[in-house]
Amino acid sequence: MNEPIFILRGDICYSRNLTELAVIKQGYVICKEGMSLGVYQELPEEYQDLPVRDCGDDLILPGLCDLHVHAPQYTFRGLGMDLELLDWLNEHAFPEEGKYRNLEYARKAYGSFVQNLKESATTRACIFGTIHVPATELLMDMLEASGLHTIVGKVNMDRNCPAYLTEKSADISAEDTVEWIKDCKKRCQITRPILTPRFIPSCSDALMENLKKVQMHYGLPVQSHLSENQSEVAWVQELCPQSEFYGDAYDRFGLFGADCSTVMAHCVYSDERERRRMKENGVYVAHCPESNMNLSSGIAPVRAFLNEGIPVGLGSDVAGGTSEDIFAAMAHAIQASKLRWRLVDDTLKPLTAIEAFYLGTKGGGSFFGKVGSLEEGYEFDALIVDDSAISSRDMEVKERLERLIYLSGGAKIKGKYVAGKEIFWR
Amino acid sequence: MNEPIFILRGDICYSRNLTELAVIKQGYVICKEGMSLGVYQELPEEYQDLPVRDCGDDLILPGLCDLHVHAPQYTFRGLGMDLELLDWLNEHAFPEEGKYRNLEYARKAYGSFVQNLKESATTRACIFGTIHVPATELLMDMLEASGLHTIVGKVNMDRNCPAYLTEKSADISAEDTVEWIKDCKKRCQITRPILTPRFIPSCSDALMENLKKVQMHYGLPVQSHLSENQSEVAWVQELCPQSEFYGDAYDRFGLFGADCSTVMAHCVYSDERERRRMKENGVYVAHCPESNMNLSSGIAPVRAFLNEGIPVGLGSDVAGGTSEDIFAAMAHAIQASKLRWRLVDDTLKPLTAIEAFYLGTKGGGSFFGKVGSLEEGYEFDALIVDDSAISSRDMEVKERLERLIYLSGGAKIKGKYVAGKEIFWR
Numbered sequence: 001m002n003e004p005i006f007i008l009r010g011d012i013c014y015s016r017n018l019t020e021l022a023v024i025k026q027g028y029v030i031c032k033e034g035m036s037l038g039v040y041q042e043l044p045e046e047y048q049d050l051p052v053r054d055c056g057d058d059l060i061l062p063g064l065c066d067l068h069v070h071a072p073q074y075t076f077r078g079l080g081m082d083l084e085l086l087d088w089l090n091e092h093a094f095p096e097e098g099k100y101r102n103l104e105y106a107r108k109a110y111g112s113f114v115q116n117l118k119e120s121a122t123t124r125a126c127i128f129g130t131i132h133v134p135a136t137e138l139l140m141d142m143l144e145a146s147g148l149h150t151i152v153g154k155v156n157m158d159r160n161c162p163a164y165l166t167e168k169s170a171d172i173s174a175e176d177t178v179e180w181i182k183d184c185k186k187r188c189q190i191t192r193p194i195l196t197p198r199f200i201p202s203c204s205d206a207l208m209e210n211l212k213k214v215q216m217h218y219g220l221p222v223q224s225h226l227s228e229n230q231s232e233v234a235w236v237q238e239l240c241p242q243s244e245f246y247g248d249a250y251d252r253f254g255l256f257g258a259d260c261s262t263v264m265a266h267c268v269y270s271d272e273r274e275r276r277r278m279k280e281n282g283v284y285v286a287h288c289p290e291s292n293m294n295l296s297s298g299i300a301p302v303r304a305f306l307n308e309g310i311p312v313g314l315g316s317d318v319a320g321g322t323s324e325d326i327f328a329a330m331a332h333a334i335q336a337s338k339l340r341w342r343l344v345d346d347t348l349k350p351l352t353a354i355e356a357f358y359l360g361t362k363g364g365g366s367f368f369g370k371v372g373s374l375e376e377g378y379e380f381d382a383l384i385v386d387d388s389a390i391s392s393r394d395m396e397v398k399e400r401l402e403r404l405i406y407l408s409g410g411a412k413i414k415g416k417y418v419a420g421k422e423i424f425w426r
Numbered sequence: 427m428n429e430p431i432f433i434l435r436g437d438i439c440y441s442r443n444l445t446e447l448a449v450i451k452q453g454y455v456i457c458k459e460g461m462s463l464g465v466y467q468e469l470p471e472e473y474q475d476l477p478v479r480d481c482g483d484d485l486i487l488p489g490l491c492d493l494h495v496h497a498p499q500y501t502f503r504g505l506g507m508d509l510e511l512l513d514w515l516n517e518h519a520f521p522e523e524g525k526y527r528n529l530e531y532a533r534k535a536y537g538s539f540v541q542n543l544k545e546s547a548t549t550r551a552c553i554f555g556t557i558h559v560p561a562t563e564l565l566m567d568m569l570e571a572s573g574l575h576t577i578v579g580k581v582n583m584d585r586n587c588p589a590y591l592t593e594k595s596a597d598i599s600a601e602d603t604v605e606w607i608k609d610c611k612k613r614c615q616i617t618r619p620i621l622t623p624r625f626i627p628s629c630s631d632a633l634m635e636n637l638k639k640v641q642m643h644y645g646l647p648v649q650s651h652l653s654e655n656q657s658e659v660a661w662v663q664e665l666c667p668q669s670e671f672y673g674d675a676y677d678r679f680g681l682f683g684a685d686c687s688t689v690m691a692h693c694v695y696s697d698e699r700e701r702r703r704m705k706e707n708g709v710y711v712a713h714c715p716e717s718n719m720n721l722s723s724g725i726a727p728v729r730a731f732l733n734e735g736i737p738v739g740l741g742s743d744v745a746g747g748t749s750e751d752i753f754a755a756m757a758h759a760i761q762a763s764k765l766r767w768r769l770v771d772d773t774l775k776p777l778t779a780i781e782a783f784y785l786g787t788k789g790g791g792s793f794f795g796k797v798g799s800l801e802e803g804y805e806f807d808a809l810i811v812d813d814s815a816i817s818s819r820d821m822e823v824k825e826r827l828e829r830l831i832y833l834s835g836g837a838k839i840k841g842k843y844v845a846g847k848e849i850f851w852r
Contacts, residue, residue: 077829077832077833078816078828078829078831078832078833079825079828079829080828081760081779081828081832082776082778082779290761293761293762293764293765294760294761294764295764296764296765296767296768296776297768298765298768298769299765299769322757322829322832322833323832323833331748334507334720335716335719335720336719336765338719338720338721338722339719339722339724339725339762339765339769341722342722342723342724343724343725343765343769343770344769350508350722352508353507353508390504399505402504402505402506402507403503403504403505403748405504406503406504406507406748406749407503407504407748407749409835409836410835
């Protein structure tokens with residue numbers, strides 16, 4: 001069903017803001033040409049003659065947004081978690097990513113990633129590929145066909161990595177990147193490129209300078225990693241003694257917000273100076289709580305980001321995280337925030353379920369534009385969720401949502417729309 | 427299929443001990459009269475003529491053991507998590523438990539709990555009921571019919587609780603308990619009673635004295651809560667100024683191991699003195715990592731328990747925990763241990779996946795007898811798991827197990843046996 005205008009009826013729920021949840025039981029939401037015309041308890045007179053798709057007692061929610069996921073790591077999610085970041089990269093992530101030089105391997109592996117992402121609750125995602133242009137373009141073709149709206153990066157890395165995963169020079173890395181960006185413009189409509197210097201340790205100054213030129217020329221956004229792990233932070237300090245803090249090492253090259261839309265994953269150890277710069281530059285945090293547990297990184301100060309007005313969304317960070325499920329990321333975000341409050345800093349209040357839902361929808365969604373809500377003027381990303389296996393229909397919608405966050409695996413995503421396009425209905 | 431002797435073939439995996447996993451690909455495990463006759467790579471001559479149930483490439487694992495779960499709280503799992511323990515008890519747990527005075531309510535709610543537990547990976551469980559004898563007996567009848575082997579407690583509480591959930595006196599509480607024990611012996615074979623003083627704050631000295639008499643007369647085991655939350659620990663200190671530490675408040679009444687088999691949930695704040703007593707008395711820890719996150723309690727020092735020789739198993743602690751899935755409890759145990767190592771005490775190494783699997787099988791299983799392994803002489807509790815939706819069959823069995831721990835919701839439990847009895851096959 002891809003009508004220019006259509007209406008869904010069901011138990012509708014979305015975030016007004018960080019702390020306010022809107023619930024419209026047996027309400028209507030109208031989609032016209034990919035955008036929401038708003039949510040109504042009673043259908044306005046002018047739409048009375050249009051057909052209504054009745055979702056019964058199912059939940060109608062905004063689609064979920066994943067601000068950080070590594071497509072080539074999907075193959076080894078939930079494996080080899082007994083290491084910290086830098087060892088884990090060398091023993092697991094890098095060897096696996098090296099395989100994407102082989103397009104046949106990439107076709108099979110990315111096929112499974114894209115299929116599962118399509119069937120998940122995610123409607124938008126910021127995705128890391130590998131350094132390989134052909135494999136990244138293949139990934140983007142598959143994502144384009146899925147109907148999801150995604151932002152995908154060919155990764156740049158020219159130092160401190162195994163030879164099989166190191167680009168030959170800063171110039172070759174930049175040239176490959178330009179070639180890839182031009183291809184993207186030809187091949188894709190809903191799958192957009194994003195500059196992706198892997199992280200400071202794997203990018204020379206010359207590469208960063210090149211990437212800033214590319215960024216300016218093509219007006220691209222940027223994604224990378226920031227202050228994830230203590231050893232990594234210490235390494236960056238060593239590599240960039242002139243930088244005031246980790247984020248400053250990106251900012252020196254103009255790749256840290258301000259004139260380019262930027263999302264940084266993790267930010268576990270972002271101190272006040274770094275947070276101040278993030279706030280000034282409008283840098284997004286992709287909070288990846290499960291990954292930060294699995295790789296023993298720590299717990300990011302999400303409440304501080306929120307208090308200080310830094311934009312935050314959630315990331316699955318597969319394969320530091322084990323699953324693409326952003327409902328699970330919400331549960332992990334709440335749980336991690338409670339442990340941080342108890343064990344690290346009791347001045348920073350834990351996240352509530354409503355706040356975590358906001359982060360996974362409207363919070364991260366704003367990185368993609370007017371996304372993450374069902375309110376009028378938002379792009380129409382919607383999930384139809386049959387939660388009857390985990391909740392009874394006489395529970396409050398807010399309670400059903402809370403349980404869905406913790407037990408999402410027990411619910412069924414019956415339908416999914418992205419920007420008004422039906423992705424599936426089953 | 428409840429033959430006196432039968433054989434399963436598949437990819438078999440179980441814990442030899444805390445750190446050693448046994449893997450027998452395409453091996454055989456033989457069950458005779460409810461007990462394992464051992465695991466074999468080649469079928470011994472003497473069993474060659476017996477029929478073999480071929481599980482293909484499915485995993486054959488020991489059943490999982492849940493050392494701590496509240497049956498009456500199952501109705502509100504995944505709800506109302508924005509409170510700490512004592513407020514959460516008053517606002518959610520106690521009002522819900524009060525409803526089990528109504529047998530019709532109990533029938534519906536316990537029906538759902540027992541059905542889901544039966545379909546889960548759990549084969550053995552230590553279960554809290556409520557103070558109500560009829561509802562607890564109803565729960566036990568349902569559990570008896572499920573084929574699971576469980577230990578169930580009618581809860582005792584005679585102080586510091588809402589009137590609707592406070593037993594009228596220490597004597598009435600004890601009399602009800604004796605009546606219930608006698609009924610159990612008549613009604614149940616595989617569903618056994620366990621003494622269940624809720625926790626020190628809700629049990630008067632007189633009640634504890636009575637319960638010790640009952641314990642000795644009937645030789646029952648004991649389950650309760652210990653050192654879960656800082657406010658609770660402080661309250662116990664106030665209530666029992668004569669006790670050296672929380673556990674000593676149980677031990678003064680002879681309800682803390684030694685001459686009675688005892689399992690204590692949580693033990694987040696068990697200090698060296700308490701741990702020494704637990705070790706001396708052989709008190710089991712039911713480690714409930716998700717609950718300890720959800721109620722902002724903290725993280726138990728599991729590595730210390732293991733180093734010191736204190737027996738440990740896992741508990742789902744529904745509804746402090748959100749799910750009865752003990753694979754998920756394993757993942758939470760690993761994740762929590764990593765955060766504890768990072769944030770609290772880096773002398774206590776995180777748990778590995780293999781160690782967490784041990785805790786959820788053989789570790790907790792030993793509370794029930796020779797349980798939690800497929801080795802010869804163990805009661806035959808087995809799961810047949812089709813993990814093809816999450817793992818490819820060319821992966822190592824150890825890797826498939828690790829992924830199953832993190833992504834159990836994506837796998838299918840095809841078959842389940844408890845003490846040799848087939849619970850289901852689907």
